[in-house]
Amino acid sequence: MDQTRKIKVLLVEDDPYDAELFSELLDSEGTAMDLRRTSGLSSALSLLAGETFDVIVTDLGLPDCKGIVTFLRLHSMHPHIPVIVLTGMNDEETAIKAVQKGAQDYLVKGQISGNLLVRSILYSIERQRLITELENSLKEIRTLRGLIPMCAWCRKIRDDKGYWKKVETYIEEQTGAAFTHGICPKCMQTINPRLFERLMRENPEILQDQDSSTDRQNAPSEGSP
Numbered sequence: 001m002d003q004t005r006k007i008k009v010l011l012v013e014d015d016p017y018d019a020e021l022f023s024e025l026l027d028s029e030g031t032a033m034d035l036r037r038t039s040g041l042s043s044a045l046s047l048l049a050g051e052t053f054d055v056i057v058t059d060l061g062l063p064d065c066k067g068i069v070t071f072l073r074l075h076s077m078h079p080h081i082p083v084i085v086l087t088g089m090n091d092e093e094t095a096i097k098a099v100q101k102g103a104q105d106y107l108v109k110g111q112i113s114g115n116l117l118v119r120s121i122l123y124s125i126e127r128q129r130l131i132t133e134l135e136n137s138l139k140e141i142r143t144l145r146g147l148i149p150m151c152a153w154c155r156k157i158r159d160d161k162g163y164w165k166k167v168e169t170y171i172e173e174q175t176g177a178a179f180t181h182g183i184c185p186k187c188m189q190t191i192n193p194r195l196f197e198r199l200m201r202e203n204p205e206i207l208q209d210q211d212s213s214t215d216r217q218n219a220p221s222e223g224s225p
Contacts, residue, residue: 005032006034007034007121007122007125008034008051008052009033009035009036009053009054009056009057010037010038010055010056010057011035011036011038011058012037012040012056012057012059012062012070012074013037013058013059018109022035022117025117028114029115029118031118039062039063040063040065041058041062041064041065044058044074048074048077048081054082055081055084055121056074056078056082056084057083057084057085057107057121058071058083058084058086059085060087060094060098071083071085071098071102072098072101075101075102080128080132082104083102083104084103084104084107085098085099086107087107087108088108088109089110092108095108104123105120105124107120137176148170150167151164155167157170185200
């Protein structure tokens with residue numbers, strides 16, 4: 001997130017007293033935030049259709065929606081915006097269920113300080129950012145499970161733009177992984193047999209590891225004839 005702009009907060013709260021208290025708590029911490037408020041779920045969804053927000057803070061008892069359904073509707077339509085739920089002292093169980101369903105945090109009315117509120121907002125935004133990055137990485141990894149066009153001669157891979165790339169380059173671009181290069185015992189034996197023999201005398205476990213790996217690769221699968 002751009003550190004030079006204000007954090008955009010959408011507060012969904014029908015009680016004007018609680019809304020005013022929320023605004024005062026934010027102001028007391030001096031954190032640069034742009035607060036917008038709606039008094040119901042329908043008006044919140046209408047606002048979200050035309051504007052982007054960094055975080056949503058919502059009461060679970062709204063005039064047009066009650067309980068965990070409030071969170072579920074917001075989260076299902078805007079899954080990449082972190083949601084913090086507000087609840088009364090007698091309804092923490094519902095708030096905990098919302099967290100289990102994907103809410104980033106919950107705050108109990110009457111027990112919220114300015115510091116706690118700002119910290120919850122900042123942490124929720126950061127957690128959602130990390131979750132989104134992880135989901136995107138998993139999507140990229142899954143693309144490697146399909147059919148990948150590879151040259152049978154040079155072993156290069158053709159990407160979705162038609163460019164032929166080395167296997168290492170392709171995987172690095174798709175997953176963000178980085179490669180380190182070494183030499184396996186089998187190749188070392190072919191390229192430099194003297195060095196291979198010396199290393200085997202000094203580190204015989206290397207050959208044992210290689211043999212174990214080969215045995216696992218050659219072992220028949222379960223149920224094979």
